[in-house]
Amino acid sequence: MPFQEVFYRPVFSRILAAVTIGVCAIGVIAMVWQDAESAVRYAWLLALIAVVAWAMFWRPSLRVQEHGITVVNVFRTHFVAWPAIEAIETKYSLTLRTAHGVVRAWASPAPGRQRTYGLARKDFDGVGQSARGEHESLRPSDALSTPGGNLAQVIRGHWERMSAAGLFASGVDPEASVTTWHWTTIAVIAGLAAATIVGLLV
Template sequence: MTAHTPPPPAPQSSVLRTGGSRLIVATVGLTCAIALVTVMLQAPPGRAAGLAGIAVAPAVLAWVLYGHPHLRIAPDGLWIANPLRTHDVPWSAITGLDERLGLSVERTDGGPIAAWALPAAGRGIVRTTGTRARIAARTSPQIAAVHAARAASAAAPADRAGAVVESRWNVPNLVLLGLAASWFAIGLATL
């Protein structure tokens, strides 16, 4: 009787975003919540409903620009969720990674795709033994994780010919922005 060994677990995807984006969303959301409560307590009900849009719109904008964007590393490639569009980029479609201003994925079938969720880490002072201090670019841990994942699953150049990047609009974000903008305009009209 032979023992059956289960197959190794499939690699799971990891979601990356900067910690600063969460702080921005939380701060703007808390500020808008305080403004909303203040409007609801001080304005007459008919007017408060319109004015609430002025308090809600910045929170929606903060969510779309900072809370939603993320990058998911999956076994078959990257899934980049930007504010208005989402891109599914297989490893075989990636020809390079540029991190000058933030992570940008260079692809075989078109222009680069910027990942809003992973801005550049900036610059820092580097000191090595026996040399003068110099300023050099730093790599964020999130961008380093993308580099490592790409190196671990590098596709053969022959596989790159048929690689296709799938891009689609983020319809929920667009609808949310449209509703928030309309409610904001109603709020301005009630001032």
């Protein structure tokens, strides 16, 4: 069976980002229209809020690929090769424990208490053995009826099948997993923050 790639980015976060950016854009336009001089001083704050909203809520994503998993977070992108994964958890967010450290997916936080209230045994049917703790225990966030739990099981399922097939026998390639910093994003946020401070103080 050919591998089917999975791409995940939460819809609610994208809506939140779009609304925030839209409101900031309207605010800047209104400033320029009413008082261009004030806009030069105060529009930086709205621009900063818009960029932060994009970085925090629009950009983060998770892609399950044939050769590994790409996790795009606010300031870093991680590519984790399958052999490097040691455990998949969902306690606070979908988390990959790897041979090189811990990678948490900003795009997939653990569900809130309201979302997990009323879960039944059937919500956990099919959860992989690697998710189970002592005495076969499972976390509410492992439920397949939650977005994070379902996504975690997609990853666990492929990882467990590869492990059972002996595809990890050759060990972990230390250069297969890569972390890339979003220097442009960091620089833009830092620049807008500095401009905001100057605008407010001058």
